[in-house]
Amino acid sequence: MPDSDGLLARARAFLEQDVDPDDRAELESLLKADDREELAARFAGPLTFGTAGIRGILGAGESRMNRSLVLRVTHGLVSYLLEVVPDAARRGIVIARDGRHRSDVFQKDAAAVVTALGVRVHWIEGPNPTPLLAFGVKQLGAAAGIVITASHNPPEYNGYKVYWENGAQIIPPVDAGIAAAIAVAPPANAIPREESSSLVAEVDLADDYLDAVNGLALSQEADTSSFAVAYSALHGVGQRLFLEALGRRGFKKLFPVREQGVPDGNFPTVRFPNPEEPGAFELVLGEAERHGCPLVLVNDPDADRLGAAVRDGEGRYTALSGNEIGVLLASYILARTREPKPLVVSTVVSSRMVEKMCTELGVRYADTLTGFKWIANEAMRLEATEGCRFVFGFEEALGYTVGTVVRDKDGISAGLLLAEMAAGLAENGETLLDELERLRERYGRFVSRQKSFTLTGKEGARAIEDAMRRLRDEPLEQIASERVRFHVKDGVLIYDLEAGGRIAVRPSGTEPKLKFYLEIVGADAASRLDAMERDLLRVAGLDSL
Structure with missing residues (x-):
């Protein structure tokens, strides 16, 4: 068949520059079979880089997430970074990954390009939570951070997210600057790579992160040792640090779902690895019932989101919405913070109840567009211009951050505070549902x-x-x-x-x-x-x- 739309020419040009043998074989097979429909899907236009980085279905082609794309994105990022961030080469880039398919390969490819361009790499070994990477950028004074993750997307996806020197996700005009640099990056097979370099240093940030998270505790009086919590990592990377964080706070009765505790990019027991989706709580609710747990907590696969369910007086479990968790955490934090000028930031699509709460309490409140990149950057702007101190941020899509330990959503620290709150209520025979009802009576239904x-x-x-x-x-x-x-x-x-x-x-x-x-x-x-x-x-x- 003729190539009137240039589809075959684009596919062959991509094939010539592809660096991955498996992707090349995949593309060659499609060309040999003249599978125009599949080729059209894979060459529908390049994946675009924006404030959320880049994310797509794994596979060969310009519209797919693959090694060639990672090489060109990294080259563009580093080129831009060296232009605009002082002392970027010495300060380096923190690089981490989740447990998805090809995340390990993409992490190595990113590091190989970074070092080939003369920039240090702070390497976080193994699959780890995204909040650990965000924490690491601040903790190490790095120029930027890269995490290979597709968060809670289905198994066929992966992604590439960028954090700037302030520890937050990028916002304009940084995204446009990086995108422009990616557009003029060399073909993937012409990008220099340094597979082994003295510029790479492995860093272990877990203890520092856990110490900082434990410092967020607001009530040392709560009896955490006898309060039972069921937990699931949904086949993601959160379990190790989540259980350690709660263990350091004194929680002894922790019941993780064994089948979902080890990172597995196939997510075999859930259709969608997202705590918002029906079915995500099925196994952890069974675990909770077996052990009589009053509280169920679930992280998404990269542990930056938190879902929760609460057992009522009749033994039934009620899942909390993202807005309900946000309202509960905001109330708990604002009742106990010692900050003289606390600041709360949310989004335009999240519950107005928190705004009303802040208004009645005389607390500075602001809302932003959807996404924690906006929340974190607006919080830093207001801290600098108004002298207030950020204590809490949330979005209804199960994203929360407490204080300034992580300038992004963090499902681990949020889980710690929610469990602490629930344990304190349990001492009086109450649950988070009772507290939510009190808040509705005060601020409106x-x-x-x-x-x-x-x-x-x-x-x-x-x-x-x-x-x-x-x-x-x-x-x-x-x-x-x-x-x-x-x-x-x-x-x-x-x-x-x-x-x-x-x-x-x-x-x-x-x-x-x-x-x-x-x-x-x-x-x-x-x-x-x-x-x-x-x-x-x-x-x-x-x-x-």
């Missing part, structure tokens, strides 16, 4: 819901664009029976409800999803949310999906 649509491929991308355009071009003044005020914040569509609460709509930055966030205050929550959801989806043109 905020009820939230999220609706997501996964829309893949070019058609899916068009459907997401069309839905956003319809909602943007037809700004609603009323949704169901609720009066709203519509505005747009950096691409996020926001409807503030006159009766309290908020609706926000945005495309995901890391997955082919369109997300709807709905929150209301007051009675008849379920029926009101149902009506608003139906109305919104009708206008978006998604009511038939």
Whole structure:
């Protein structure tokens, strides 16, 4: 067949520059079979580098995550770093990885490029939590950090995330500078690599990190030794440090799910390794029931997120939403912090209940776009300009950070504080559910819901664009029976409800999803949310999906 669209030419050009024998064989097989459909999927345009780094399905091709991409991204990153960060070569780059397929290979490739360009590498050996890498950048005074991870994505994914010298994920204009440098990087097979170098030094940061996390404890009086916690790492990298962190705090009755405790990129016991997804808690709830645990805690595969479930008075377990965990942690921290000018930062799609809490307590509150890169960088900006001290940040997607130990979300330190809070309540025969009810009585009955649509491929991308355009071009003044005020914040569509609460709509930055966030205050929550959801989806043109 003729190559009218240049697809075969692009595939052959990529093949000539590919450095990986397995990827080359895979691509050669597709070319030999003339599999245009699969080739078109793999050459639909290069994966783009942004504030979340880069993430994609593993495989050969420009639209896939592979060694050739890692080499070019690293070359671009280091080239830009040497231009803009003082003394970057001496300060070096911290490099870590999770336990996914090819993460070990990608970590080695990244280090080989970094050292070939004359920059030191602080090497974290083995699969480790992402928060440890973020901590390490600050602790070592490094110029940047690289972690190979795809967080909670399905098994076929991997990714490459960058942290800047301040220990936070990158934001503009750094992302654009790195992307521009990647665009002019040499072909993968022409990029210099140094497989063994004296510039590489292995670093062990675990003890320093655990000491810092333990320093976040807020109540030494709580009887942690008799309080039982069930835990799952969801086949990720969190178990070792999570159990050690709670053990140092005095928790002795810890019951991890054995089948999910060792890193395994296949994630064999869960369909989606995400604590937000149905089924992720199945095995850990069984573990909790066997040992009578009042609290269940779950990390995602790179341990930067935290899910939780609580046993009620009748022995049933209730999963807490990301907003509910955020409200509980915010209340616990603000009631005990010694900071004279505490600061809390959240996102525009997270619960307004924390904002109301901060307003009533006289605490500085700010919200940002979705993503911890925005939370961390805004917190540092406000600390510098207003003299306040960041004590807590959260986003509804199970992301939390306590204090300034890690300038990113950290499911380990958040888990420690939530377990400490639960243990203190248990001494009075209460649970986190009782505390949540007290907070609702004080600040209002905020009820939230999220609706997501996964829309893949070019058609899916068009459907997401069309839905956003319809909602943007037809700004609603009323949704169901609720009066709203519509505005747009950096691409996020926001409807503030006159009766309290908020609706926000945005495309995901890391997955082919369109997300709807709905929150209301007051009675008849379920029926009101149902009506608003139906109305919104009708206008978006998604009511038939």
